[in-house]
Amino acid sequence: MNTLGNTWSISKGIGLAFVWAMGFDAMAAGTPARYQSIVFPTWTYVAPKPADHRVALEGGAVAYLVPDSTLDLVKVSLYSGAPNQPAKPQDVAALRLYSSLLKAGGASQLSPERLEDSLEFVAAYMSAGLDDWQGSASLDCLSGNASELLNLLPDLVLKPRLDSGVFRLQQRSLVENLRHRYDTPRGVMGVAYEKAMHGSHPSNWLPDEKEVADLAPKALSPLVGRGFPAGRLVFAVAGRFDRADMIRRLNALVKRFPAGNQVDSVRPYRGPYAPGVYLIDKPFSQATLKMAAPGVRRPDPDYYRLLVASYIFGDGGFTSRLVEKVRSNEGLAYGVNSDVESDYYRVGSVNVGLQTKVETGAYAVKIVLEEMKRMREGGITDAELEKAKDGLLKSMPSLFDTPGSTARIFAQGEIWHRSPDHFVEYEKTIKSMTKAEVENAFKRYFVPDSMRIIVTGPKAALLAKDAQGNSLASFGKVTEWTSADLDRRE
């Protein structure tokens, strides 16, 4: 092995000179000297329209049908658009466990073993869940099995068998997952960010290990049948099927769900903690950071302005300002980006995230804040605006890259009450956006003093001053959160 390695090393210099010379000679005849001179075929993309696929079903339910006979497959996704938030912290464990048992614990008279054996034998996949914001289910099967499996969907979500053996297995699995919830930077940051920006709320409460371990199967009974009112159901169906037949089947299916469209009210959010540094002491080799400030709740005209601003600032890959400065010039991080949270249920946030070795954590924050300030004060260039618009608009065809993704995007849009012309409006809005609109939005939301700097890593090293005198403490009051603080549900 070593001999082979050394042999390769010997030929370095000579080989390199040769390749450069060959490279210059090899420009293809009949090709433009510059890529900018390529004349591309004219083509205008027109995004598919939800109205072309929307079908109003009985009982207030809706379906988006995207037939495509290319492959012998049918894919169905079901969304209920009905929040199921626990009334008190102690109820979270039951909701989580119940969700994990939908499908896994069998359905109606079908035992988990028979159900799994049947599905796996025909290479079909089904899933179901009930989370804080809505219930969901899905089916992915060969078209010949679609009718029978579709019939099974209501039983899966309304008549779960909650098999006691699977109950105990899921219980152990959830306890094990909870034991390790803060063992990765990602695990810590997910919870810490929710707490810092949205406070304690039923939608981000974690169950307690003991609560899960102490649960008895009967504790799940009150949840059976919840979360899927017929009037809130939205189906996304794609693949090889007959449209009229599918509508008939879905209408029959809807009748098996409870009538109505009433949903639980959602408790208001408390809003974010004060700007400052929130530190979670962990023995990681990197400082994992998220800087966040309140953004918008969609729909809001500022959302698209922020989307463009963030694209330029740190969300547009290598050509964005943060990536160039933090990664490319300074070599501080593998991943650095900004983003604007898209949230239809609550006020989202504007964010910057990165990971860097512990020693450069404070320096990286300093650079990010400096770049934020620079963009706030110096504005953006015409070229940056054009690049962001191109990046956002010309990539639209990839959104709708499969019949399944097209149907799911439209179904989700229905849940979010998006306009039927959502994508037409999106295109129009982005195209007509001005520099001033983008700059103003950036200034109003990406405010250095408003940032909650959430960081996990070894505390002592993070708070120590580096050679240039940077310390996380210089960016605001440092509040230390322990695991118990992260877990607290108020």
Next chain:
Amino acid sequence: MRSLLGCFALALAAMPGFSEIQVQYKQLDNGLKVILYPSRQAPTVACRLFYVTGSVHEAPGHTGIAHMLEHMLFKGTHKVGVKNDAKDAAYEKKLDRLWADLQKAGARDSVKIGKIRAAYDSVLNLQRENMVKYELWEAYEKAGGTELNAFTTDLMTAYIVTLPKNKLELYLWLESDRMQHAVLREFKAEHDVVMEERRMRVEDNPLGRYWESLTGVFYEAHPYRFPTIGYPSDIRHLTKQQAEEHYRLYYKPNNCILVLAGDLDTAQAMAQIKRYFSPIPRGADFPPVLTEEPEPAGEKRLAVRRDDAKPRFDLLFHTPGFPSDDLYALDILEGALSGQSGRLYKKLVKDLKIALSAQAGNDVTKYTSSFQIAVDLDRSSPLEKVEKAVWEVLDSLTRVPLSARELQRAKNQVAAHSVRSLENMEELATELAYWEMRGGWENINRFPQQVQKVTAEQVMDVARRIFVRDAATVGTVQPKTATKGVSP
């Protein structure tokens, strides 16, 4: 429910045949292999250029060089990413010299090091003023490119993007240029980025070092044992010259597979590909991978104890490299062992209740392949019992043939996969390239068809030869501290 189960029986009879994939394939005179798969599913084309090189072409001392080079190839070429190429060349030369001076200066002479660093930074700043940073990336983005990225594995390094159908020529221009004229600018900064990537993916991942170490135990000699990202000490010492050498050896049309999948006119695309890539001369032959994995001298074990990782049990076996008839039967074994109706789950999770999940994987690859059993545990799982139960399951496969239903279930899964593999153009393009690298793209059709012919006796025969205790590698992760906390 009877009607449902009855219908499942009907569904069995109605299991479909294969979606046989038809592509247009051509090898250019310079050796470049081209695979075109037309599909009108979306008005986009998944564009993927694979260089048949990765960590398998590395050795101790410079592990991670293929991956490092992949990063560097976004820094531009003589035409892209630079305003004045002659000026850039002069800066690069100065930077190389200063870097060499820095290495020679020795750690103790801090004054000298400071001066050289200052000079280095000053030239680097001048070079950066002359650069158009990430111009290639920007060109793709402005054209509506998505899935824009690159990746390195043990066997392949790929440069990928999905473009609107009318922008295909941009890919051919930029990649034919990148194949010939790359300039590895800003090596030092990117070097630090890769170190951060390793910290993120390996050091701060509770199972990161476990997988790295288990791979090193499993492969004693074959270069598959090297982590693709490289060992930390090797990454620290990688040089630009080593990256250039890797580029010179392996980034040649005769070591390359170009796959386009999506909304394309194949005749027109092939003509354009020829125009851009045919003039590039083929490269010299490079040393083949000669090292073969020896027969294990005995069972090997890696026991990791750490509290921050979820407990698990892994059992690995060496299997033949592709092609080998054994691999088809091993695919059936994967199907029979995996899933909730698979033998491992039934025994360990359902019957004995000593595991949370269990599955098998048949990893088919070049040179030498592997078969893996993976069991997820919790703190209460008795490791010895888990291992015993896994062996009981494997031993049963060597004694009793699979039932007709088990055999058919595994075959159905493989057939369905052949249909689903056509859904996603990016994944299909990658799969086609990997089959081509292993010996021919046609195997994407042939492999599942061969699996359909496997008999229960063949499965038993291969299980007897592969599931041998003295040839196994065992990996375990357990908590360091005694069991604490609650149990259901």
